[in-house]
Amino acid sequence: MNCIIPSLLFGLMMMLSSTLQAEPFSLANEGLVLEPAMQDLGKVKEGEHLFASLLVRNNSTRMAQIVDVQASCGCTKAVPAQRILAPGEFTTINIEVDTTGKTGKVKKNVVVTDQAGRQATAWMTLTVLEPDPHNSTMPRHTIFDGECARCHVAPAQGKVTGKAIYGAVCVMCHGNHAQGDYAPDLTKLDDADALFAMISEGVDPRHMPGFLKENGGPLTEKQIHALVKWLLSLD
Numbered sequence: 001m002n003c004i005i006p007s008l009l010f011g012l013m014m015m016l017s018s019t020l021q022a023e024p025f026s027l028a029n030e031g032l033v034l035e036p037a038m039q040d041l042g043k044v045k046e047g048e049h050l051f052a053s054l055l056v057r058n059n060s061t062r063m064a065q066i067v068d069v070q071a072s073c074g075c076t077k078a079v080p081a082q083r084i085l086a087p088g089e090f091t092t093i094n095i096e097v098d099t100t101g102k103t104g105k106v107k108k109n110v111v112v113t114d115q116a117g118r119q120a121t122a123w124m125t126l127t128v129l130e131p132d133p134h135n136s137t138m139p140r141h142t143i144f145d146g147e148c149a150r151c152h153v154a155p156a157q158g159k160v161t162g163k164a165i166y167g168a169v170c171v172m173c174h175g176n177h178a179q180g181d182y183a184p185d186l187t188k189l190d191d192a193d194a195l196f197a198m199i200s201e202g203v204d205p206r207h208m209p210g211f212l213k214e215n216g217g218p219l220t221e222k223q224i225h226a227l228v229k230w231l232l233s234l235d
Helices: 004-026 146-152 162-169 192-201 221-232
Strands: 031-035 038-045 049-059 064-071 076-080 090-098 104-114 119-129 202-204
Touching (some): 031 064, 031 104, 038 049, 049 119, 064 076, 064 090, 090 119, 162 221, 192 202, 192 221
Antiparallel strands (some): 031 049, 049 090, 076 090, 104 119
């Protein structure tokens, strides 16, 4: 009997130790949760600021800290009301979207990161209505103006290769592999001159402005030639 009791105690201690060591792994799929994960913000006139909010919930049994909040574009601001959350506690993230230079269906996301590096993402859609074309006092903006320039102009500076240029200023509209997202598929185009002209001159100021510097864009002729060459190399 004297030998059995120590053995039982040792076994219990080993089980307890194993449980404690495994606890962090049991929380691997938990963390911050954004609600709703997808929402439609409705319609807004181009140039107006749209305001919305997200709920952030600490879906764990431990204190959580919001260490980073990133929006998909510089025209979107996302600011949390608080950054430290007790287990099960909620807070809000206040969203402001500047619709300047946008039109049609627009999709945005907000990504929240906690102290463990875990991320949660929420998506928002909105429809931007074009302004009255007869209103001559309405300023004409493009994605190269204001806050939009942070995403559509600055990243192109110093980029040399076509792939890098595409990743800097094209991917957010045409998708990771140029196969289309908000904007059309570019892999079907096989005319270098037509592609160069489209990128340089644009389609229209709101949907696809001219990216050549002489037309108000961020790219030099050399950069556009590199971009065209890379696009034509895609399958």
